[in-house]
Amino acid sequence: MTLAKALTIAGSDSGGGAGIQADLKTFQELDTFGTSVITALTAQNTLGVHGVFPQTLEAVEAQLDAVLSDIGTDAAKTGMLFSAEIITLVARKLRQYEVKRLVVDPVMIAKGGASLLQEEAVQALIKELLPQAMVITPNLPEAAKIVGCEEPQTLAEMKEAAVKLHQLGPAYIVLKGGHLPSGPAIDLVYDGHELHELETERIATKHTHGTGCTFAAAIAAELAKEAAPLEAIQTAKAFITAAITHSLAIGGGIGPTNHAAYRRLAGEA
């Protein structure tokens, strides 16, 4: 038997709801074989990030070479990359191994406010990684940082930002509306020609730790199985909506989403 292969290049979340852990659980739920490259360790739980321990460039490069020279991958996803140096290295290695189906989740700040990307690394992200991405998945504050504008507050402002993001080189922009001040959870998808709105009801829960990581990982898993990008994004939206609907009241703070919910619901249907 063979399985499509998906690689996550991201930070470790000891609390299990975001980062590498969320990505591997999502890959498993969507029937792909997951591999990982850890860029940084975080000491993290539902209450926040208590420590960030970036890995050396040597450690990141050795993991990338180990996975890509032997196992290979059908798609990859980047999450927390922490520094300009790590971004430059990851971009170079993904080019060297000709990884074409790449999802870049431009992770910058954790829900509690901790910085997961150094301020000066944003330019490296724009210049080196975004141009080779098939899909990027910024939330509204990340889009504002990348484009250099105020944070979009309306659908019209989101559309403007999506067009500017597309000019930076990624084939598909998924601008996530989870942070909109009110109304439904609308994500905009833009491929340079057409704009699609993916809309779901806003689920009333505080347990949304790891939503962004899980969503981007689901897109990567579907791309690994050779889904077309728009189809992959639509499946991922269904996956994250199920995971938030059945999110878990674990820990004393913002609990994680439920990665098993999508498969369970499909089994019951």
Ligand SMILES: Nc1ncnc2c1ncn2[C@@H]1O[C@H](COP(=O)(O)OP(=O)(O)OP(=O)(O)O)[C@@H](O)[C@H]1O
């Ligand atoms: N309360 C909610 N109800 C329904 N969908 C939501 C809700 N919050 C977020 N989403 C959806 O979850 C996905 C992730 O979006 P979000 O904007 O939360 O990402 P993020 O801020 O990058 O997450 P993270 O904080 O994990 O980095 C998007 O598809 C978004 O529309």
Ligand SMILES: Cc1ncc(CO)c(N)n1
């Ligand atoms: C390791 C890690 N990556 C990403 C996020 C963003 O949610 C987080 N909280 N932790």
